[in-house]
Amino acid sequence: MTDSKNSQGTPSSGAANFTAAKKDFLSFDGGVRANGVVAKPSSNNLKDFVEIEHKLLKRQKPRIPMGAGLSFGAPQFGDGVVSVDHTAFTRVLGFDDETGLVEVESGATMAHLYNFLIEKERYIVTQPGYPSITVGGCIAVDVHGKNHLRDGTCVAQVASLKLYHPAYGIIEASSEVNREVFDLTCGGYGLTGHILSAKLKTKPVTSRRMALMNLPFDDVSLTPRMLKECARNNDFVVSWHDMTASGAGFGRGFLMMGKFFPGDGSDEEKQYGGKVSLNWGLNAYSRRWPASPLLGSSYYSLPFTRFMNVFYGSMSRSSQEARTIAIYDCLQPMTRLREFYYRMFGLAGFHECQLIIPDDKFPLFLEQIEFAINRFEIPITLGSAKYFSGSPNLLRFNGSGVCFALNFPRCTAGARFIEFIDRLCLEEGFLPYIVKDSRLPLSVVEHCYGEHYHNFKKRLKAFDPERLFQSEVSRRLAL
Numbered sequence: 334m335t336d337s338k339n340s341q342g343t344p345s346s347g348a349a350n351f352t353a354a355k356k357d358f359l360s361f362d363g364g365v366r367a368n369g370v371v372a373k374p375s376s377n378n379l380k381d382f383v384e385i386e387h388k389l390l391k392r393q394k395p396r397i398p399m400g401a402g403l404s405f406g407a408p409q410f411g412d413g414v415v416s417v418d419h420t421a422f423t424r425v426l427g428f429d430d431e432t433g434l435v436e437v438e439s440g441a442t443m444a445h446l447y448n449f450l451i452e453k454e455r456y457i458v459t460q461p462g463y464p465s466i467t468v469g470g471c472i473a474v475d476v477h478g479k480n481h482l483r484d485g486t487c488v489a490q491v492a493s494l495k496l497y498h499p500a501y502g503i504i505e506a507s508s509e510v511n512r513e514v515f516d517l518t519c520g521g522y523g524l525t526g527h528i529l530s531a532k533l534k535t536k537p538v539t540s541r542r543m544a545l546m547n548l549p550f551d552d553v554s555l556t557p558r559m560l561k562e563c564a565r566n567n568d569f570v571v572s573w574h575d576m577t578a579s580g581a582g583f584g585r586g587f588l589m590m591g592k593f594f595p596g597d598g599s600d601e602e603k604q605y606g607g608k609v610s611l612n613w614g615l616n617a618y619s620r621r622w623p624a625s626p627l628l629g630s631s632y633y634s635l636p637f638t639r640f641m642n643v644f645y646g647s648m649s650r651s652s653q654e655a656r657t658i659a660i661y662d663c664l665q666p667m668t669r670l671r672e673f674y675y676r677m678f679g680l681a682g683f684h685e686c687q688l689i690i691p692d693d694k695f696p697l698f699l700e701q702i703e704f705a706i707n708r709f710e711i712p713i714t715l716g717s718a719k720y721f722s723g724s725p726n727l728l729r730f731n732g733s734g735v736c737f738a739l740n741f742p743r744c745t746a747g748a749r750f751i752e753f754i755d756r757l758c759l760e761e762g763f764l765p766y767i768v769k770d771s772r773l774p775l776s777v778v779e780h781c782y783g784e785h786y787h788n789f790k791k792r793l794k795a796f797d798p799e800r801l802f803q804s805e806v807s808r809r810l811a812l
């Protein structure tokens with residue numbers, strides 16, 4: 334038990350089952366700051382959440398659930414919003430040997446799940462690319478993994494969930510029971526309430542080892558065809574592109590493909606299945622590094638980024654022999670290198686735009702992007718693609734085509750470039766991923782998500798007329 338007297342000065346009426354403290358939030362991409370409060374319930378029990386409602390929120394203050402805070406934008410906080418932290422709730426509540434369903438608390442991370450499931454020779458097929466991302470965050474954003482064509486998004490792996498909303502209490506929801514709540518919650522950005530726990534589908538691993546192969550290509554226009562074909566025959570497929578190369582070399586790169594080995598149960602195989610660390614350091618403030626005269630600004634100048642891309646691209650394109658790696662390194666590739674990569678943007682941060690581009694518009698996308706990269710002289714630090722095959726629904730990031738991601742520093746040229754991409758989205762209807770871009774304007778979301786945006790807004794309002802759950806994202810997008 335901790336005292337509820339908090340740094341807001343809210344009077345305490347005795348001991349309470351939560352703590353609360355003011356917090357200056359910064360989005361992971363560095364684009365949004367806000368003054369809010371973090372409330373930490375002591376347990377995942379209903380009484381602690383109810384107590385936060387009665388003693389701290391009193392049905393007046395807006396609240397929002399929070400996971401690891403690793404969304405690039407700000408769907409888990411907002412000015413004057415109380416962010417309710419779920420990260421202490423990491424227990425596995427049950428596992429069914431027959432169905433492979435695992436029940437976990439919402440704060441369990443990809444690393445927690447991996448460590449539990451690998452002992453059962455199983456895994457979750459759809460996982461985002463960092464180990465401390467939580468189950469609650471995955472469901473609420475409906476994340477995608479490394480083979481959307483085969484596996485879809487996170488919602489396809491959720492058998493059921495338990496949600497707490499102050500007006501309704503606890504609701505059990507699935508695609509059969511309380512379907513409306515289930516649909517609004519999966520990809521609902523935490524706006525329907527607190528996911529307390531979820532039952533997730535798992536798949537057997539044939540082996541703890543995977544074969545990873547790089548397939549180099551020079552012609553970026555072949556990306557949709559290559560990704561599609563390889564996704565059918567592999568467990569993991571993602572492409573990397575050098576978007577700073579000029580002329581005929583623009584967008585050249587390689588396809589990274591991972592496939593499970595057939596299992597042989599050997600001791601050698603077991604070496605690959607060890608447990609992974611539960612402690613990972615990435616957050617918005619980890620970019621406060623390293624101490625140098627350049628502190629705070631990006632290390633990614635155009636010449637350095639070009640050099641880095643040529644170096645990484647050449648190394649990866651020349652190593653075409655299949656390598657054997659642990660399944661974990663395929664699910665969460667190059668984790669330590671990624672931490673280093675994000676730190677080098679400095680505190681100012683970076684932009685990510687991730688778009689779904691239909692196959693027939695991919696040549697136009699390339700032409701426009703190449704023009705803008707050259708015009709604004711943008712150091713594109715990452716160009717990467719996956720293939721999507723799905724249908725848009727509500728605010729979920731889903732559709733069919735190439736899912737292309739670009740990273741670049743948060744600077745004046747970067748701002749012009751991303752505004753150019755906004756206009757491209759408005760003209761061509763490319764779908765942007767809301768959670769990856771902390772400044773995505775309402776006009777772009779309204780246009781590109783179209784009826785799905787309006788549908789979500791209307792149904793959310795019908796479910797929660799008081800609109801108790803709010804965040805910077807919900808306010809920016811007028812939800």
Ligand SMILES: Cc1cc2nc3c(=O)[nH]c(=O)nc-3n(C[C@H](O)[C@H](O)[C@H](O)COP(=O)(O)OP(=O)(O)OC[C@H]3O[C@@H](n4cnc5c(N)ncnc54)[C@H](O)[C@@H]3O)c2cc1C
Pocket residue numbers: 361397398399400401402403404405408409419439440460461462463465466467468469470471473474475476477478521522523524526527528529671768
């Ligand atoms: C290095 C890195 C790699 C990534 N790779 C991918 C990727 O491959 N694919 C992809 O799709 N995304 C990816 N992401 C984005 C990330 O998966 C999502 O933003 C995810 O939502 C972050 O989860 P979180 O635990 O940090 O939640 P937060 O960022 O804290 O919250 C995200 C949203 O979930 C809601 N939420 C959190 N917990 C709960 C809960 N218990 N109940 C209800 N709502 C809740 C919050 O209100 C908020 O709206 C990546 C992010 C990083 C930093």
